[in-house]
Amino acid sequence: MSIISSQFITMFPTILEVLLLVLTGLFSWRWLSTYLRRENLPPGPVPLPVIGSLHLLGSLPHRSLHKLSQKYGPIMSIRLGSVQFVIVSSPDAAKLFLGTHDTVFASRPQIQAAKYLSYDNKGMTFSEYGPYWRSVRKFCTVELLSATKINGFAGMRREEIGLMVEEMKAAAKVRKMVNLSEMVSSVIEGMVCRMLFGKKNDDRFAFKTVIDKSMEATGIFNLADYVPMLAPFDLQFGVGRRGCPGMNLGLLNIGLVVSNLVHLFDWELPNDMSPSDLDMEEKFGLTTPRLLPLLFTCIFFYRWWSRHNNLPPGPSPLPVIGSLHLLGSLPHRSFHKLSQKYGPIMSIRLGSVQFVIVSSPDAAKLFLGTHDIVFASRPQTEAAKYLSYDHKGMAFTEYGPYWRSVRKFCAVELLSASKINSYAWMRREEIGLMVEEMKAAAKVRKEINLSKTVSLVMEGMVCRMLFGKKNDDRFVFKSVLNKCVEALGTFNLADYVPILAPFDLQGLSKRSKSLGKELDEMLEILIDEHERNQTLKSQNRDQMDFIDTLLSLKKEYSNAHDELSYTIDRTNMKAILVDMVAGAIDTGTTSIEWVLSVLIKHPRVMKELQQELKTIVGDKQIVEEDNLTKLKYLHMVVKETFRLYPVVPLLVPHQSVEDIVINGYNIPNKTRVLVNYWAFGRDPNVWSENWEEFLPERFLDKEIDFRGQDFKLIQFGVGRRGCPGMNLGLLNIGLVVANMVHWFNWELPNGMSPSDLDMNEKLGITTARAKPLIAIPTYRT
Incomplete structure (x- = not known):
């Protein structure tokens, strides 16, 4: 359920484009005037970008x-x-x-x-x-x-x-x-x-x-x-x-x-x-300089400030845009290249926001292990404000008593082992439907868009678990949810250059508000429907979906002297549901897509996994959940896939809650920390010189897991902000992959060789394949 909110400048890969954007803002003053009137502020002069109305002060x-x-x-x-x-x-x-x-x-x-x-x-x-x-x-x-x-x-x-x-x-x-x-x-x-x-x-x-x-x-x-x-x-x-x-x-x-x-x-x-x-002219303040000369002088202040404040090494920023111009359409690759010059702990200013980029397991351990509590908070973003009910969910909430209470509630009531196990029958149904669809395609050697198929399977399992259904004639779950996930993952210049926020140059604020309203209307209908049927379902807790559980606990805690009582209200319920949807569907889909891709690209590994499945599960048997713990090679394949093709290459940003010194560097309060997990899998000091080779056997007899004890595999985050839905995520991934590989062989269309399969990625809220995965199933007899 990890969510990445840091898609960077796909639309602004060069400094020229960013500067053109700023210049566009200079000609947007008439629009801004309308904006200010709409917000019903007191009357006043129309501000310019960056300097506002500083030029009017003498x-x-x-x-x-x-x-x-x-x-x-x-x-x-x-x-x-x-x-x-x-x-x-x-x-x-x-x-x-x-x-x-x-x-x-x-x-x-x-x-x-x-x-x-x-x-x-x-x-x-x-x-x-x-x-x-x-x-x-x-x-x-x-x-x-x-x-x-x-x-x-x-x-x-x-x-x-x-x-x-x-x-x-x-x-x-x-x-x-x-x-x-x-x-x-x-x-x-x-x-x-x-x-x-x-x-x-x-x-x-x-x-x-x-x-x-x-x-x-x-x-x-x-x-x-x-x-x-x-x-x-x-x-x-x-x-x-x-x-x-x-x-x-x-x-x-x-x-x-x-x-x-x-x-x-x-x-x-x-x-x-x-x-x-007698001259009665006054001078202002103690030593107030003239403003405009100071304004243009101070744009060079950062270099002096960074030297004298002992920040980690990093590129020198430009005025206004900082180092945004150094990031391409795949920021994790750009950060990795920069870290080879500046080191595994690197400072970089993006717009007006100070970041520290962490690019090695040892460095990550300092930030998210040793000093976990200092970096346990989250920065606030504009999209999350509208789509996560003003950061009332779990993923984007700042660290504090409210977040601790919500996380405890989610971990205990929604994502516990017993709760997850209670939906086993539903997952078996969805896997069965998927297998039957694959069988029909195999009979006629039909090409299948595995990216789309996997997405539909994940949508079905997650929506049934959350809402009790995967389809509704009144609205399209997938369409609304996809738009929200896309908005959360879109780079928003206003988050990095706040002075441009009123212009909404990308239209993202307007789009997020509209999506938030559409999402809220959908959730209100679903919650109202569940409230009317609550009495019937409360007699059988196994039939209760997440909304039922939230409603029952809302009622249970409404008069209780418990720390959870103030967190369970209608707004927080909706925010939690949004987090669950955004975290489960997109990350699960992308994970499965990459695992299937590497198996098709590496036939040797595919055959090895199929042999294990035949041994453990047997012929013509559906892979059950209790089989998964015995599939050791499958676990190694998933780990190796996440090493080379992490779904979330830049973990969800952390933010410091106080000043701290790490490795001799000063990290100021409210510094944002990005962990470049993508770089971990390419470190020869961690994975040896053959790190480029897809080799699941490297995990044989090694106690390296996803819980982050050694910080080598932190696909689901680590520490206080680690994903509480990790076990559910791994279960879904294992079930879908195991059944697709156990029941079918797969070949690429048009006689394409497995070695020619395109493995390039594209950036979104998760890093998915750049091109859909298309393959032809053959039923294994």
Whole structure:
């Protein structure tokens, strides 16, 4: 049931094509305007691809935004880079956001500088809204910034104000010019540092220098954050939950300094300058640069960042597209070639997303074995959002309590050995129908499209197990399911260059939404039908399909104090069913197709397997499920097929949940990890120099299985995210292959030699044969 969601750039094999796509987006602004209106965002300027509306901001963004608000109103939407902002420009509007709906807008965006300077956002200013922030704010308000605590430093403030006044008096005696900006900064520094540290100077370091540099770094525009102008969107002290708890202290310091300066002295400008000529122009932030030069400078930031962050080695990315141009129509082959240059742990940026490619069993063991829990999560994709009910199934769900509960439920209730065995009668029926169809074709030497036949057999077994039927006159299972599987496996540029998502240049979002609706209508009809018949079926659990089981357990857990109770609802039921369908039909079909292909291509291996079947099963006997455990050579054939022709060459992407160091390399949080399982089978260090030869005997007397203990065969994944349907998958594959080979000999049409059989692959949600497998059966007497 492994699902691959990483089909890459079949439609964009060169950098030229990707750049042309971006240029197409530049001329799509009228369409985007329609999109924004449809989403009913507040009015605002139409963004450009990549930079959004950054070009509309000058060196003083608050002035630019004020000018824009005069056109679009006090509540204005604007996209800066890839981040959506709403600009609030009036007291009444601010009251709505920070008063009426204060809780909704109480959180903070996370920025890169704050991560390092605020101890991973552990302070109060940059923390996200939640229990931790409420606790820290309460502590600061009660213990550090209470009226009693502030009053306790009154004597210190009096001293600092006295020193300031004496310095001003000395300057006044000789009519010396005073840099009030510098002087006021020094006074505030003295008061704050004495209050915080107990001193305002230290010979070992300069408070002011360190603090100034930290403030400067926090205030600098950082394109990587996509939050270039955060500061001007706050009110002077803020209001509501995120209002500044130090407001009283701030006002007190301002009042003390200003009142004493004005009370004790008169002030005049130097060089006989008139007060009306005083320059009142402000500069924004601490050191805000001009935006567009910075924008185009920062596209080269990644090289510096990767060197200084010690990522694994990998190709240098281009702006916007990263290294997408290096991937061809078969990415697993491209990654394998790159890994021969950069090593088995390679970093690569695809669009704006950071990946690590793992290309050897030893490296895979580090990521999916030793540090399994760190890489147990999944990245979120747009197609899965619409087709997997906003990632509510098992395959695409992020790691956490919900996923653990769903996986446990599926493993225990749906995919247990007893549950699988209860459908043995149904599989026997479907295999019998398949054999009869092959017999009829053998009588007239009819060519058979084995790819199509196998697909129909798998569809029949899976749909009967899930839905209780394989056909329905109201809709076509296969058509709907195929379209959904195809959408899940289609490369979506928006997943890698998020700024292009609103354009939906491939039409994938629209198609996924439409398919999701069609799929949901089909599942609703089936579930409603099962609910009406539930009482009859509940008397015989052997007759219960997966929908029946889900409904019975939904009812069973609805009032139970159990961790599963919150996972079994109608939406989650449908998401689980989608995962089961997508995982079982396509992967099972492709697996069987490849096993049959290698058997036809290698007659010696076919004869060896047929001899084993004759010995174990006997003549003219259908291969039963209990025969499979005794078919040792069949197991070796399947293993060797999966080694050279993996159905899922790039395992479903993993995603890190925290920063980690592996083999001396820094792997940042939310890095996506792709395991290139296809490369494993081509490693001479693992399989010797004859790795290219199809040789099932290499597994003779070797304890290498699919559970991933040695990480050489991980067709079904491994660790926490390993496929819980592995046993069912292997059972289906073994039954279909064994019966096709036991009952029939196979030859290629038009006198084609087995050695000429085309074994090229094509990429989809699974890596199937590029051309259908066509063969002629001969009944074995």
